[in-house]
Amino acid sequence: MFDKEHQYLRNSGNIQLVVMRQNEQKCVSKKNFFNAMINNSKTFHSILSTQSMRI
Numbered sequence: 001m002f003d004k005e006h007q008y009l010r011n012s013g014n015i016q017l018v019v020m021r022q023n024e025q026k027c028v029s030k031k032n033f034f035n036a037m038i039n040n041s042k043t044f045h046s047i048l049s050t051q052s053m054r055i
């Protein structure tokens with residue numbers, strides 16, 4: 001019984017780590033998106049147009 005609980009806790013911990021890493025990657029890509037907009041107005045317009053096409 002204890003072993004099963006321990007294994008479950010370990011697995012759920014790993015899942016949380018994976019989710020945290022995925023969230024970090026999302027934040028990084030958002031940061032790159034905003035940096036590109038700030039750095040270059042042409043990039044800004046092209047990104048905006050592609051974003052609006054997706055919506």
